[in-house]
Amino acid sequence: xxxxxxxxxxxxxxxxxxxxxxxxxxxxxxxxxxAYKGGEHVLASIMSLxxxxxxxxxxxxxxxxGIGTPGFVDGDGTILGGAENLPGWKGVQIYAPITExxxxxVAAANDVTAVALAELKFGAxxxxxxxxxxxLGTGVGGGIVIDGKxxxxxxxxxxxxxxxxxxxxxxxxxxxxxxxxxxxxxxxxIVRLAIDYASSADVDTPFARLVRKNPAEIxxxxxxxxVAQADSLAMKVHHTACEMLGRAAGIMMNALSPDRIxxxxxxxxxxxxxxxxxxxxxxxxxxxxxFERCExxxxxxxEDAGVMGAGALALERF
Amino acid sequence: xxxxxxxxxxxxxxxxxxxxxxxxxxxxxxxxxxAYKGGEHVLASIMSLxxxxxxxxxxxxxxxxGIGTPGFVDGDGTILGGAENLPGWKGVQIYAPITExxxxxVAAANDVTAVALAELKFGAxxxxxxxxxxxLGTGVGGGIVIDGKxxxxxxxxxxxxxxxxxxxxxxxxxxxxxxxxxxxxxxxxIVRLAIDYASSADVDTPFARLVRKNPAEIxxxxxxxxVAQADSLAMKVHHTACEMLGRAAGIMMNALSPDRIxxxxxxxxxxxxxxxxxxxxxxxxxxxxxFERCExxxxxxxEDAGVMGAGALALERF
Numbered sequence: 001x002x003x004x005x006x007x008x009x010x011x012x013x014x015x016x017x018x019x020x021x022x023x024x025x026x027x028x029x030x031x032x033x034x035a036y037k038g039g040e041h042v043l044a045s046i047m048s049l050x051x052x053x054x055x056x057x058x059x060x061x062x063x064x065x066g067i068g069t070p071g072f073v074d075g076d077g078t079i080l081g082g083a084e085n086l087p088g089w090k091g092v093q094i095y096a097p098i099t100e101x102x103x104x105x106v107a108a109a110n111d112v113t114a115v116a117l118a119e120l121k122f123g124a125x126x127x128x129x130x131x132x133x134x135x136l137g138t139g140v141g142g143g144i145v146i147d148g149k150x151x152x153x154x155x156x157x158x159x160x161x162x163x164x165x166x167x168x169x170x171x172x173x174x175x176x177x178x179x180x181x182x183x184x185x186x187x188x189x190i191v192r193l194a195i196d197y198a199s200s201a202d203v204d205t206p207f208a209r210l211v212r213k214n215p216a217e218i219x220x221x222x223x224x225x226x227v228a229q230a231d232s233l234a235m236k237v238h239h240t241a242c243e244m245l246g247r248a249a250g251i252m253m254n255a256l257s258p259d260r261i262x263x264x265x266x267x268x269x270x271x272x273x274x275x276x277x278x279x280x281x282x283x284x285x286x287x288x289x290x291f292e293r294c295e296x297x298x299x300x301x302x303e304d305a306g307v308m309g310a311g312a313l314a315l316e317r318f
Numbered sequence: 319x320x321x322x323x324x325x326x327x328x329x330x331x332x333x334x335x336x337x338x339x340x341x342x343x344x345x346x347x348x349x350x351x352x353a354y355k356g357g358e359h360v361l362a363s364i365m366s367l368x369x370x371x372x373x374x375x376x377x378x379x380x381x382x383x384g385i386g387t388p389g390f391v392d393g394d395g396t397i398l399g400g401a402e403n404l405p406g407w408k409g410v411q412i413y414a415p416i417t418e419x420x421x422x423x424v425a426a427a428n429d430v431t432a433v434a435l436a437e438l439k440f441g442a443x444x445x446x447x448x449x450x451x452x453x454l455g456t457g458v459g460g461g462i463v464i465d466g467k468x469x470x471x472x473x474x475x476x477x478x479x480x481x482x483x484x485x486x487x488x489x490x491x492x493x494x495x496x497x498x499x500x501x502x503x504x505x506x507x508i509v510r511l512a513i514d515y516a517s518s519a520d521v522d523t524p525f526a527r528l529v530r531k532n533p534a535e536i537x538x539x540x541x542x543x544x545v546a547q548a549d550s551l552a553m554k555v556h557h558t559a560c561e562m563l564g565r566a567a568g569i570m571m572n573a574l575s576p577d578r579i580x581x582x583x584x585x586x587x588x589x590x591x592x593x594x595x596x597x598x599x600x601x602x603x604x605x606x607x608x609f610e611r612c613e614x615x616x617x618x619x620x621e622d623a624g625v626m627g628a629g630a631l632a633l634e635r636f
Contacts, residue, residue: 072607081607130472142573146464153575154448154612160572160605165565168486168497177603179486247483251569254478255460257471285495287478289390289399294472 006311019311039088066314068114114309116143123300128259136267250285264299324629337629357406384632386432432627434461441618446577568603582617
């Protein structure tokens with residue numbers, strides 16, 4: 001059976017697996033990223049992890065390496081930017097050194113795009129051809145699969161869905177625009193909404209009092225604990241976050257008429273309440289005939305989605 | 319050389335050509351649509367036009383038929399709707415009868431999608447792989463080309479770009495939403511903006527006076543005649559139309575990171591002033607690294623873009 005290596009580069013750790021054609025893999029190996037040491041150090045760590053993984057396969061041939069990385073990757077394997085958590089990663093050429101040392105072809109893609117591919121092959125996108133994934137984490141990432149294949153755009157930059165404007169003249173975003181999706185529906189955005197909404201003293205709910213007392217300790221998880229108790233302030237935050245995501249989902253439905261919109265990332269630990277609410281709002285933002293033919297579903301892959309997507313990328317290419 | 323038939327179905331007439339692999343074709347044949355006679359009549363007219371075109375090729379084999387139609391076409395050739403100008407067209411199965419009578423395979427797509435393919439193969443999209451076309455006509459249509467191939471979405475409905483919301487709580491659209499692109503940047507939208515902006519009597523420009531005197535006779539062409547004279551009211555309409563289109567272009571850049579955004583349709587007769595102004599506004603709505611790598615260009619194909627795109631669709635499939 002064909003085997004490939006999948007690498008998931010994160011701000012904290014680098015994970016790697018050896019994966020078979022069926023998506024099966026053994027235990028993931030993990031090393032610290034030590035991002036502060038710079039881009040060349042990160043590349044050296046990836047290379048040594050690949051060496052370690054190759055050591056586990058014995059004589060079995062490996063067809064190639066897939067890598068999921070924050071930011072954008074150009075067609076030749078150069079990091080173009082967009083990876084703010086990895087200083088010095090921009091400009092690094094990642095294909096040539098790996099191919100030179102190990103004689104293996106390499107394919108890299110944005111980490112969320114890789115997750116989208118994992119969902120397509122093994123998770124919430126199985127059996128269909130076109131999906132759009134929103135990853136709700138610290139920011140909002142996007143991954144697009146077209147005709148069963150990862151769509152990276154002309155320069156590896158497609159899927160910048162967190163910066164779709166969903167509220168004209170809305171909240172200021174670090175990117176310079178106002179009203180970006182990320183400002184409302186990421187974990188960070190949800191927490192900021194909570195702090196903002198709770199700032200008025202005449203909002204008096206258990207959640208509002210907690211936020212006013214410990215604003216620095218509020219997380220999206222805590223917001224959804226109060227949503228589960230139907231706290232009216234937490235519900236208001238939830239509805240804003242889901243309405244904005246519903247608008248973006250509606251836009252993507254109108255543009256691409258995909259089979260499924262897949263919602264993933266840490267925020268989705270809150271479960272079906274988000275999927276269902278987003279769906280309600282998306283219905284108002286999409287052409288009805290398109291909406292009727294597009295499901296809104298939660299991601300199915302757990303924390304290994306990144307390495308699985310990277311492996312799937314290598315399986316697809318090599 | 320491989321030959322195909324390209325058919326462009328419009329609300330007024332049906333055009334057809336026999337096209338070679340190089341995109342060359344003789345004179346287009348044209349018959350009236352007589353849309354009021356219903357969907358089966360339209361199909362019969364298309365069939366007779368195909369017969370007429372086959373009569374012109376003598377013994378040369380024809381590989382297939384491509385059809386561009388308003389609305390959405392499902393994978394099996396059933397019209398799913400979205401063709402308001404063609405009563406009774408929804409639900410008609412167009413592949414089977416043509417294949418049965420002439421023994422030719424048929425591929426149909428939305429008319430604007432077909433135009434996008436024509437631009438890709440023969441016009442403003444040559445030499446690149448990913449383009450997004452906005453067709454500014456009575457409404458705003460969209461066509462998306464991914465990896466050199468027409469992208470129709472899972473049910474032939476992709477590219478409904480006219481109903482992307484670009485202004486939260488904006489002007490009411492017939493689709494039920496507020497602030498749809500089409501409401502501002504179509505020929506109809508531009509005229510309505512002009513009438514709206516001119517309604518205040520303290521706006522006193524030559525264009526404002528004309529609009530107040532003959533609101534029913536204003537067209538997008540007239541608006542742009544006054545834009546050419548730098549009439550301040552006409553310029554205001556122009557800037558609103560282009561800002562809204564720039565926002566939608568920015569959204570599509572963020573989502574798909576295409577090589578080019580192509581602007582076509584009747585409104586684009588006004589020329590470069592629209593392209594340049596849209597570009598300025600799009601820069602504010604797209605991630606800078608993506609915007610820098612995406613051109614905004616006018617469509618190059620003239621009024622035969624529809625039949626050429628339909629022919630190109632057949633060339634691509636058969």
